Amino acid sequence: MSSxxxxxxxRGGLAAALTLSIAAxxxxxxxxxxDPLIDYPTFKGASKSLDRNGAADLILSSGDKxxxxxxxxxxxxxxxxxxxxxxxxxxxxxxxESAFKVYLHHFRPGADGIAFVVQTKGPRAxxxxxxxLGYRGIEPSLAVEFDTYQNPYDPSGNHLAVxxxxxxxxxxxxxxxxxxxxxxxxxxxxxxxxxxxxxSVYVKSLSAGSIEQLVLEREIDLAAHVRDTEAxxxxxxxxxxxxxxxxxxxxxxxxxxx
Numbered sequence: 001m002s003s004x005x006x007x008x009x010x011r012g013g014l015a016a017a018l019t020l021s022i023a024a025x026x027x028x029x030x031x032x033x034x035d036p037l038i039d040y041p042t043f044k045g046a047s048k049s050l051d052r053n054g055a056a057d058l059i060l061s062s063g064d065k066x067x068x069x070x071x072x073x074x075x076x077x078x079x080x081x082x083x084x085x086x087x088x089x090x091x092x093x094x095x096x097e098s099a100f101k102v103y104l105h106h107f108r109p110g111a112d113g114i115a116f117v118v119q120t121k122g123p124r125a126x127x128x129x130x131x132x133l134g135y136r137g138i139e140p141s142l143a144v145e146f147d148t149y150q151n152p153y154d155p156s157g158n159h160l161a162v163x164x165x166x167x168x169x170x171x172x173x174x175x176x177x178x179x180x181x182x183x184x185x186x187x188x189x190x191x192x193x194x195x196x197x198x199x200s201v202y203v204k205s206l207s208a209g210s211i212e213q214l215v216l217e218r219e220i221d222l223a224a225h226v227r228d229t230e231a232x233x234x235x236x237x238x239x240x241x242x243x244x245x246x247x248x249x250x251x252x253x254x255x256x257x258x
Contacts, residue, residue, distance in 0.1 A: 038253035056082030073237035085234035096255025111149035111242025134236030139166035230258030
């Protein structure tokens with residue numbers, strides 16, 4: 001179930017309206033001269049600055065030429081959910097940009113996907129498994145879904161969505177992903193322009209010659225929605241009867257600390 005109110009969703013191969021791009025490391029190309037609020041080119045040393053709940057853990061990647069510390073939200077078991085929140089809270093009255101490299105893999109069909117979440121419930125927040133994507137019940141919140149499994153309320157098994165209020169059954173905006181979300185690593189970028197109250201979501205394949213694509217836009221007063229001027233930010237994920245290893249390889253946030 002979805003609505004297109006206040007939204008300008010871009011479905012398919014539209015290049016990003018902004019000139020910013022994500023490097024393979026996951027670091028945004030914008031604000032290069034500013035110190036990021038969050039800076040994990042890998043997750044080495046992140047154990048003291050990242051609150052992890054449920055199935056989420058920091059592990060060494062496998063199958064890579066160079067093994068690195070990554071954030072694994074679910075390790076591929078049945079009915080799991082995991083969450084991870086940066087200890088540095090974000091000032092949501094100001095503009096910010098979050099860039100991250102994702103790899104969702106394991107068995108096919110993969111399930112259920114991950115979400116980038118802004119919430120004011122706290123650093124121990126963890127939601128339901130399956131279609132709950134690990135954030136069901138976390139409220140107030142804003143979630144950007146990267147969904148790899150088609151539940152009855154989903155448009156497909158490869159879509160993005162914006163969800164308000166911690167209930168993935170009611171998706172405010174949806175769009176088909178222009179790239180595969182499962183089986184191949186990809187980069188994502190979530191940008192919030194506080195002046196225009198505009199949330200923009202981009203994805204980019206890691207294939208040679210690929211370009212970043214704008215997938216969703218949503219007008220929202222984020223501070224009013226989460227009922228505070230500061231919030232925790234991070235990721236959630238879940239599995240059900242379909243399974244996935246759901247990994248974040250890098251994460252940076254350019255924004256103002258609370």
